[in-house]
Amino acid sequence: MGTKEIYKNELRSAIRDLNERCLYSASKWAAELLMGIVIDEEKNIPVRNKYLKVDSSTRRRSRTDESSSAVGAGSYVSTPVRRDEYNDGMDNDYYVLAKSYFDCKEYRRAAHVLRDQTGKKTIFLRGYSLFLAGQKRKEEENIELDGPLGKSDAVNQELVSLEKELYVLEKKGTIDSFGLYLYGLVLKEKGNENGARAVLLDSVNSYPWNWSAWRALQSVCTTADTLNSININNRWMKDFFLASVYHELRMHNESLAKYEHLGEIFGYSNYIQAQIAKVQYSLREFDQVEEIFEDLLRNDPYRVDDMDVYSNVLYARECFAALSYLAHRVFITDKYRPESCCIIGNYYSLKGQHEKSVMYFRRALKLDSKYLSAWTLMGHEYVEMKNTAAAVDAYRRAVDINPCDYRAWYGLGQAYEMMGMPLYALHYFKKSVFLQPNDSRLWIAMGQCYESDQLHMIEEAIKCYRRATNCTDSEAIALPQLAKLHTELGRSEEAAHYYKKYLKMMETEEREGPDMVKALMFLAQHCKEQKRFEEAAVYCTRLLDYTGPEREQAKSLLRGIRLEQSSSPAMDVDPYPL
């Protein structure tokens, strides 16, 4: 209870700090989190309804009021005193003007107003405005400068001067954690990842509630080694960071554990819910993901963030109506978000209208050319359209953005396999299973590749299928394949073993697989050859339930079995007269 109150107060003061510095997305994150904290006294009041009721303007006001009562929480107090910057009324007026300009997205004007101011906050805001102005110009130039060979290496023109200035400040030690955050951004933008990492680390260690700084730090911690090498002060914000990084590093279970732990306190946090859903999606637990997202949408119907994951789940489960509903909703909310386009693309793909689907994925990529899943999904669409060259190109771009995207590697393999180049495709399948060794589909694809007529490397195929059965092979493809291959190699014992396993699996799941007849037929014949007539008879009778030529075959088999049984004296007594 006590800790929760402390967290709340910390977050409230953080929201104020962040808002003052125009770090709106971090402030949004903190505010969302604040509403996510479970308060025990308020148990009777449904928190979510309250959250929905609270008007944003009143929220802000109430927060500033409360902030006066903010108590520094034990060892975590680190917010520097800033009141002294406000003693001069004139300065404050400048600041307010600059902030208004900033809020109207007139960054250069904001920076210009603050040109001679010296306070830490003003320095930050000036630098931040300049940085954003440069970023904006850079984006524009990227489109203007699109050269003949696709060159678009526009740079943020403000970086050099900003770096110089911030460097001096840092050396002098007169830089606050926000200044450090800005410095980190500048360094990262310049490609100096190590420097950025160190500076951002300083920033989050001195002021942990700036989620944007954590995000920036995460973007420069791309391997487990760098993650272990950095030293983060032990604060609760660290857990959010670690959970997010673990997910990025594909340590899904660790990430999930962290989020669940955090969920005990921030039980109503949409952010955590969405993150858990994303991790579960990586673990392919679609049911849970769907549930979580349904929940989320109920609370936050205009949410667009992360909804592309939801649409992927809906796609995988072929929920036409739900997907179209989702697409409609995001389209109304904000049609020019890459996620929205992606969702619409998914919808069209599900409907089998691949050209339209590609159009929307392209739009998503135009909005964000580094949008990984759009590249991959577009590759899938091209595969569907049998345009393998385009598919290969799209997948390759995905892989070049993030070499850990096993789906894109898999897609590349598939594309090459479609072109009749299984040996070449193997390279890609290998990459993909290396990244995702517990996915049976990948192993099955690789097995099929080995098994193909061109290669016919059955031993290797068997190895792959065996790996697939070790993972959870929900579609039960690997087992009958294994049995079939073993039959080809004349190892009927093994084949029988796998067929039996297959039958058992079908029975427990109460399903009817396409290979059932084959399995039963093989087993019947096999048992008959092995002189296990009762068993053979059982399989034959099961076969009688099916229509088709096998039924007749089974009948004749049964006849043969009876004949043999009657001829051999040991088997004279027929316990199952049919």
Place this chain on the structure above:
Amino acid sequence: MAGTLKQASAFTITPHKVSVCVLLQVYAPPAQISLPFPFSSVSQHNRLALYLLTLTKSCDGIFEPTLDELITQLREVGGLLNHWLTDHLTNKLASLSSPDDLFNFFSDLRGILAGPDTTVMDDDQISLDPTSNLGVYVRRCLLAFNVMSFEGVCHLLTNIGAYCKEALTSSAPYELPRSDDFSNAPETLEYENMDLENLVFEKVNAELESRKRSYERVSFHNHAPRALFGLVEDINLTAEPKLKNVDKNMEHSPFSQSDKPMIVDPSGENFLRTNWQVQGYLLEQADLIEKRRSSFSLNSFESILKQLQKQAPELHRVHFLQYLNSLYHDDYPLALEYLHRYFDYSAGTEGCDIVTSTTGSNSFGRYENALLCLGMMHFHFGHPKEALEVLTEAVRVSQQYGDDTCLAYTMSAICNLLSEIGISDTTGIIGSSYSHVASIGTSLSIQEQLFVLLRRSLKRAESLKLKRLVASSHLAMAKFDLTHVQRPLLSFGPKASMKLRTFPVNVCKDLRSCSRLISEFDTESELMITDGAMSTVWLENLKKPMGSTVFIQDNGSGNIRDSFRFCAQPCSVPASVQQLVGSSYLVRATAWETYGSAPLARISALVFATCFAESSSSEDVALAYAKLIRHIAMFKGYKEAFNALKIAEEKFLSVSKSRILLLKLQLLHERALHKGNLKRAQQLCDELGVLASSVTGVDMDLEAEASLRSARTLLAANQYSEAAAVAHTLFCMCYKFNMQVENATVLLLLAEIHKKSGNAVLGIPYVLASISFCQLFNLDLLRASASLTLAELWLSLGSTHAKRAVILIHGALPIILGHGGLELRGRAFIAEAKCYLSDSSFSVIDNPEVVLDPLSQASEEFEVLEYHELAAEAFYLLAIVYNKLGLSEEREEAAVSFKKHIIALETPVDERFLFDML
């Protein structure tokens, strides 16, 4: 490509192009009389034109020169005018301060183009022909400017500002010699390891040389009046330091770039050259990497490529060069990665310009090329099994998609693979996958499969009219025919009549038709070469050194450079063709070696080393050098050979170590054997054996040679039974792997062993077998040497056979004297003398010169060769003859020499120091 969101056009206006346009305006101002204002002479005027032409065409780097570089070059070109020119240029650029200035500038520029009715040429009017190179350039600039958006114009303006500013701020360091900062660069260390001459010096010198030469020839610029030549030469002499700068700059750029990334210094913006200039650069670099891989340092080239990739992400050929770079630096994972990336992006078609125009090719792309490349890569890394698997798939896929060209190339790649890899370890592959390739039964031996494949791929290449492929197939056929014994394909086995023989005529035919290629390319090259490649060739022509300097040192003979001129022609033969023709000469040399004509072999190797050294891979060149050095060793003794070897070792310091190393071991072994230093010989033999089974697979030829040499060593140590045992196993091995030609040598060796052990009768069948082998396989020199051995054997059976022996020797002498080395000749002379001496009907006193002449010849030859054992024998016989003749003084002299050699033989000097010295 479908995945790209960007529309690719080819040409953008950069500040550098604006500068060129300014200069063009100076060159051809609108409405002027014949000689425009600043120029005082026609030559001055033409000089500028030539310079502008070079600017628009050269492809020696990826970036356009900065204003500084341009000004420095202008200074050298402009002569008296340089101040005026640079001032004019900078002023003009500085005056472009608003978008409107640019608009005006470009509309003025239109004025220098001639109207459409160019057929009526007004002599006084200088105007650019719109279809000329410079005219097209201007038109492209105009077009690019016209399609530019206002934002683009603004950017151009800022860029021009930066371009000028940089020149003003950094003009000071350009006064300093560039070599300073070159020596500071850490890269120099690396370059010092390799031969620096090759890189910079040779380039520059050779450039100068070749320029001179190319301008002496009229063929360059046929239309240029003769009076121009002096001028042109003048330019090039002055331009030399400039080019040096450019060269160094290029090597240097990765460092300067990485030291100060562009963000730090926005004025340091670089602009890519036009698309085909960059492509030309890449092509040229690809050529260079394949030719001399070690002159590229992995990282520096990689960083150039990285930069290029950043500047032009849609130029996929960069990935291919990255692949080549890592391939030739033996980085397997990286090479694999880049290869896949290249083909994923390019779909097997070339860079972006061509991609847009490949409407002819199907949407599928041409991924079978990827397989072909992958196969070659596996081959390069010594994974024959993988290579064969991949190539099999390539065959299947290209059949499936009807890509005959790729199929043909794949077939020849498979042939290459089969003939190169050790025959011993292919047996595993033949089973499953191989049968797809040739669809012939597995019962055929690998040679037969290879033969069938070769025939098929040759036929295919011929029907597809792929000239290069035809030539290389012919070459492969020649190589195959050389050592492999043909027999009827379908009727073999013990009962079928075995017609084992080689066909020199076929080899000759194949080689001839391979060389014919060069003449075909002479006439058709214009059609074949694309834009980018053309500029490469154009530049190559200016740069091409004539023959290699090292070779001249090596040979001591003067002006070989002049002997080869055709590569100085402006319309040059593509490098790949030259390489192919070059290797045909190499095969020719090998052929003559096996057939036993030393002078012809030497001439072929010489032709190769003089004419094709530049365009061939360093491995081939090393092979040619090895052949020449072996020749020297055979005919001039070891001292000269080792001197030559030292030069060769320096030249091929890091390149193809193995070839030269092998040669060294061979020479050292022979020498140790001759000097009687048997321990050393054995040691060297073992080292050779180690070389034979390297990581990449067993080299059967080398393996055979190693055991042959060890048998020789044992023989020299008088361990007859051991020697015979080794020779027998060798014979079995050669038989097993169908190396019939080697067996002739082995049989001869067995005969020699028996001869030495005193079992002359046992030796005779072996030598007879050897002779018949030699006859079948056309190994003339070996046959001569076998008949010499036969004569020796007869002789050792007793003096009654001396007559027969002498007849045999006389039969073999013409070939021995014409083609044989020192050792063979000496042996023949001694044998001849011995025959006479043992002949009872022959009296020394009657005609002493019949015996004395050959003996003294033999003693001289063996002394040169330092072959103590036989030299001692010669002197011994000489002493006996002198004794009989009563010439005591000469006798004593011979005896002293005899003693000297015997002592040297018995106390072998440890020659380790010599070994270390080398």
